[in-house]
Amino acid sequence: MGLLQFAERFFPKTYIGIWNNNGIYDLSIRRIYPSGKIESEMLSFDADVETEKLFEYLEKVQGENIVTYIAILDQSLIQGALPVEGKIKFLEFDEIKKINDFNDVFFREMGGWAIYTSNSELLKIQNQFNNSGIDFIFSPFLIPVSARENLKLSKNASIFIIAEKNLIIFTIFKGEKLLFGELIKDVDGNELIIDEVKNELDEMLENLSTVQHMPSKIETLAKHKSQADSAFFDEGAIELDLLDSDIKHSTPEDDEKLQDELLKLDFADSREQKNSTADSNANNKKKTNSIELEKMLTEGLEEELKAEEERMHESEVNHKLLYFAIQKNVNRFYHDKLYSSDFIENCYILTGLKVDGNFLSKIESEFSFETEKIRVDLAELIVQMIGEEIAHKI
Numbered sequence: 001m002g003l004l005q006f007a008e009r010f011f012p013k014t015y016i017g018i019w020n021n022n023g024i025y026d027l028s029i030r031r032i033y034p035s036g037k038i039e040s041e042m043l044s045f046d047a048d049v050e051t052e053k054l055f056e057y058l059e060k061v062q063g064e065n066i067v068t069y070i071a072i073l074d075q076s077l078i079q080g081a082l083p084v085e086g087k088i089k090f091l092e093f094d095e096i097k098k099i100n101d102f103n104d105v106f107f108r109e110m111g112g113w114a115i116y117t118s119n120s121e122l123l124k125i126q127n128q129f130n131n132s133g134i135d136f137i138f139s140p141f142l143i144p145v146s147a148r149e150n151l152k153l154s155k156n157a158s159i160f161i162i163a164e165k166n167l168i169i170f171t172i173f174k175g176e177k178l179l180f181g182e183l184i185k186d187v188d189g190n191e192l193i194i195d196e197v198k199n200e201l202d203e204m205l206e207n208l209s210t211v212q213h214m215p216s217k218i219e220t221l222a223k224h225k226s227q228a229d230s231a232f233f234d235e236g237a238i239e240l241d242l243l244d245s246d247i248k249h250s251t252p253e254d255d256e257k258l259q260d261e262l263l264k265l266d267f268a269d270s271r272e273q274k275n276s277t278a279d280s281n282a283n284n285k286k287k288t289n290s291i292e293l294e295k296m297l298t299e300g301l302e303e304e305l306k307a308e309e310e311r312m313h314e315s316e317v318n319h320k321l322l323y324f325a326i327q328k329n330v331n332r333f334y335h336d337k338l339y340s341s342d343f344i345e346n347c348y349i350l351t352g353l354k355v356d357g358n359f360l361s362k363i364e365s366e367f368s369f370e371t372e373k374i375r376v377d378l379a380e381l382i383v384q385m386i387g388e389e390i391a392h393k394i
Helices: 003-008 051-064 119-128 140-150 189-212 217-248 252-314 319-335 357-367 378-390
Strands: 013-021 024-032 038-046 067-073 079-082 105-109 114-118 136-138 158-164 167-174 177-184 346-351 370-375
Touching: 013 051, 013 378, 024 051, 024 378, 038 051, 051 067, 067 378, 079 140, 105 119, 114 119, 119 136, 136 140, 136 378, 140 158, 140 167, 140 177, 140 346, 140 378, 158 319, 167 319, 177 319, 319 357, 346 357, 357 370
Parallel strands: 013 067, 067 136, 158 346, 346 370
Antiparallel strands: 013 024, 024 038, 079 114, 079 177, 105 114, 158 167, 167 177
């Protein structure tokens, strides 16, 4: 143990993990005291408008603590993991052949496999955090190594996926040895669109079939209205016929009585018509108010449902991108001679986002490996990796 490490045992240590989560810097802060007490805190900063506030916070923490370690995850596109070691073997892989400046690539051999990234991208991150300083820039391909050990996951050939909104880290490990690794951020949208259109067509056909077997409510209502109208006019016609028959056989006295009755009837009809008109106006007013209220409620409900749908969408993984990653890479792993093609037994999806249960069932049924979603916070995992790096465990 070095002198510095020995001295650190007598001071509180602060670990800060930083994860750029789709435009938001998520921070996990862990304070470890010599007594063994641990305090944790979570903070977030908007990457567009609160970067300076983030830097001020990091400088403040460093000024208040003697021992502070800050780590961030490398999210550059020019990076990956290979199941071999040695520069000659690296050049067998297409992802390495496509890199324009091979001298700009930084490789770290891991004992039977290797991770790589761009020196230029690492320099950008260091320059961005120049004032506050960054102690570690971790490769995302180290997360499955840490997670498998800490969560006691299967040592058989297993898929480990780090799934964020528009970022997939796809790896296959057997024990501590990487068999396959790829970062997926940009894909050919046509492949995703074709699958989406197919699903929409299937849904439309299903809905059309349902509509064809539904009883016509409009036709039923029209029949009811026709029956009601006929009954009304038939009843009126019977009353008029009876009145005509009475007039033919009436006397003068009967005529006077009839006239009085008609006057009363006219007055009653007039009063009833006024009442009916008033009731109709009141009903129309109520109906108008009801329609306006219903419209307001409907619009409010639609807006609320739309907002809720957006919130749900934001908190879910991109299922299409995730399925695409699994399908493409499993096929490549089994058929490309560069990979060992061990039989995959498990699939672990590590994410802080929601994953639909039906999606997990679909993956299990199509690919025949047990699939499990494990909820993780990447900022917390980065903090955990700081301790493992200091202890030389990764």
